[in-house]
Amino acid sequence: MTTDQVDKGQELSELNNNLARIEELSKRLANIMAHRKPVRPSLQAPGQEFYVKAAGTIWADMMANPSKMFEHQVAYWGKTLEHAMEAQAALAAGEFKAPEDSGPKDRRFSNPLWDSHPYYNYVKQQYLISSQTIEEALKDVEGLDPEDTKRMEFFTQQIIDMMSPTNFLATNPDAMERAVETNGQSLVKGLENLVADLEANDGELLVKLVDDSAFEVGKNIATTPGQVVYRNRMLELIQYTPTTEKVHATPLIIFPPWINKFYIMDLKEQNSLIKWIVDQGYTLFVVSWVNPDASYAEVGLGDYIEDGYLAAMREAKAITKQKKVNVVGYCIAGTTLSLTLSLMKKRGDKSVNSATFFTTLTDFSDQGEVGVFLDDDFVTGIEEEVAERGYLDSFFMSRTFSFLRPNDLIYGPAINSYMLGKTPPAFDLLYWNGDSTNLPAKMTVEYLRGLCQDNRFAKGDFELLDEHLSISDVDVPLCAIACETDHIAAWKSSYDGIRQMGSKDKTFIVSQSGHIAGIVNPPSKKKYGHYTNEDWPAASDDWMEGATFNEGSWWGRWDEWLSRRSGKQIEAREVGDSSHKPLAPAPGTYVVAKPIT
Secondary structure (H helix, E strand, O other): OOHHHHHHHHHHHHHHHHHHHHHHHHHHHHHHHOOOOOOHHHOOOOOOHHHHHHHHHHHHHHHHHHHHHHHHHHHHHHHHHHHHHHHHHHHOOOOOOOOOOOOOOOHHHOOHHHOOHHHHHHHHHHHHHHHHHHHHHHHHHOOOOOOHHHHHHHHHHHHHHHOOHHOOHHHHHHHHHHHOOOHHHEEEEEEEOHHHHHHHOOOOOOOOOOHHHHHHHHOEOOOOOOOEEEOOEEEEEEOOOOOEEEEEEEOOOEEOOOOOOOOHOOOOOOHHHHHHHHOOOEEEEEEEEOOOOOHOOOOOHHHHHHHHHHHHHHHHHHHHHHOOEEEEOOHHHHHHHHHHHHHHHHHOOOOEEEEEEOOOOOOOOOOHHHHHHHHOHHHHHHHHHHHHOOOEEEHHHHHHHHHOOOOHHHHHHHHHHHHHHOOOOOOHHHHHHOOOOOEEHHHHHHHHHHHOOOOHHHHHEEOOOEEEEEEOOOOOOOEEEEEEOOOOOOOHHHHHHHOOOOOOOOEEEEOOOOOOOOOOOOHHHHOOOOOOOOOOOOHHHHHHHHEEEEEEHHHHHHHHHHOOOOOEEEEOOOEOOOEEEOOOOOOOOOOOOOOOO
């Protein structure tokens, strides 16, 4: 038998194996879809009322100003015809190449074939021409209020991004090249990845972003030494082992968001905010929240305050024998920290010496990019969902945040996994991002209705725990860090809320980068700078115009601010005390526990 015959035999055997594997995977796929529990329509897209209003407005605008429609159509036809003629002329010249492409670069189309191959170039150009026409036509629509216009543009962009030719096998040169190179094995592997993702989410598609087998919480991430020194139904309180001989007398407590796990601040030693704080000589406590199941259905913001914030403060004071603590709230935990401080003011509790807010919204007048999901259609759908299940499944929060950056968090990863058949990367930040948590039913509705929609706290009348809480009640010394490109908690909205707080000792810092990278920004990287301004003008734009840009991380500046409010230096403390024996080594048990679903 010749070498060619052996090679052909191997190729035939490989093809038969791949076909058999495809048949098996197709049966699994069909089974998944047959047993898939449908998601309520109100959580899948904007409500019918929005579509009727948008369509009616567009139609009325077209009737009143028909010239605008014709202008867009003529421009579209002209660009399409021009490109078709250029492509035809290039082929007529006898060379198999695309016409010269001088358009703006788009990283989705990085393969050289998008520019050089007549077919792929034509497909790309028609997509870009069509996308541009749709975007320009929407901008010309008159008659919708700003919020509806924002929603219409956002959800239209979702469709535009979804229809990119890169998202389809027949029009993706990277996928076709890899299929040829691997004799179709990449497509088999891609189908395996797709089926695995669907099975992991009960038939709903949530693209796996990371190789989670590469990480284990407490083993190679979240490894800063410490002990759980207190536990209740809401939290585990971790006290970290000191690394300095002396520490500040006043302890520091960090309240992380309960939408995700606390260890975003302790991924690895090189960028761990938790380790860095301990190394600066602070007695540090960090809250690790429970991941709730249906038994937490009636847990509200009041429970998070009483059994979370106030309990953690009480235990930290008892362990350190101090009358006051410094506190940090990150994202939604910062929002709830502000509610807690207002409540403590009403009760005459002066346990908090200073407060720091990371990427925190307290005034929801401008909801930012997330606002497109905060209208009644979606919120009512969430209300119905949590009333039935007792909690909001982490799937919905993960999907929502993914839609804010669809090309980076949905389509790009889907192409790599399902078309190219690649294993997701081993990236600790993406591992944490996928390790999200459920939200209790009552708390979810209170937050969405009372804070996000009605903005009652900023209006001075958020009713909770038999008190009427107001943003102006927050009068402790405070420092707030917002992030310049944050798409979840916009820095301008954060500024507006902090500015309304009653404290006479306020510091506001804007870090470069986004919601995570702007906060987890160690000085050693020398990557992102920050802006400072001691003035508090009414407009956030005026604040930024008068701000000073500072190279490097804000961590050192915050340390200077915090150290002045953390008391004298004392001998480093042992972890826990006679009444707070270690219950488990950090990062504790709640962070890895799986809720009953």
